[in-house]
Amino acid sequence: MQIILIEDDKRISDFILKGLEENGHFVTLCKSAEAFIDEYLQHSFDLIICDIMLPGMDGMQLVQTIRYKKIYTPILMLTALSSVQDKVSALDFGADDYMTKPFHFDELLSRINALTRRFQYAQKEEKSNVFLFGDISVDVQQHQVKVANEEVVLSPREFKLLNYLIENANKAVSRIQILNAVWGITFENHTNVVDVYISYLRNKIEKNRKYIFTIKGVGYMLKTEE
Known part of the structure; x- marks a missing residue:
């Protein structure tokens, strides 16, 4: 030593x-x-x-x-x-x-x-505490996200949303589940905040491939292919 x-x-x-x-x-x-x-x-x-x-x-x-x-x-x-x-x-x-x-x-x-x-x-x-999904790398400790080895700057809420989706990768999650986990809201209350932030996240992480899929009648799913 x-x-x-x-x-x-x-x-x-x-x-x-x-x-x-x-x-x-x-x-x-x-x-x-x-x-x-x-x-x-x-x-x-x-x-x-x-x-x-x-x-x-x-x-x-x-x-x-x-x-x-x-x-x-x-x-x-x-x-x-x-x-x-x-x-x-x-x-x-x-x-x-x-x-x-x-x-x-x-x-x-x-x-x-x-x-x-x-x-x-x-x-x-x-x-x-470094999670990999496709070409996405999420370092929870450093609050750092990379897509194809290029750093992507996310807001705290976007980071929390991405982290939640990765934790539930390949599973459909409802808007209410996302609201509860990411915003601490237990009912939908006619808000479209989830859809807005999903759109923000897609614009930042879907550089080379699609990751976030809309599941009709349910919500969203993070996966690597159709």
């Missing part, structure tokens, strides 16, 4: 470096938050271990900066600050775990392994 350690205390950093490398990890040491930012832009890492009390930008500010830049690498805070408020602040700012000094090295290894497992599981879950 590629780990980056941000620690300015040589005694502690030497101890962690030695232990992690003996356990088969590759470790890069940075002695300040600024050095980390420069290093991270050049390489990617599987885990960040960060002290709070650092020269210049402190660890709390660094965690905020990391998350602001949409870097989602797991972060383990390792610090002498042990108050409940310090822990809460670190976790609220974006850290994934928090250990206080002094610590047992075996516990550090266990925390690293647990963080890695959680991150890998989260990645698998995120991948499982």
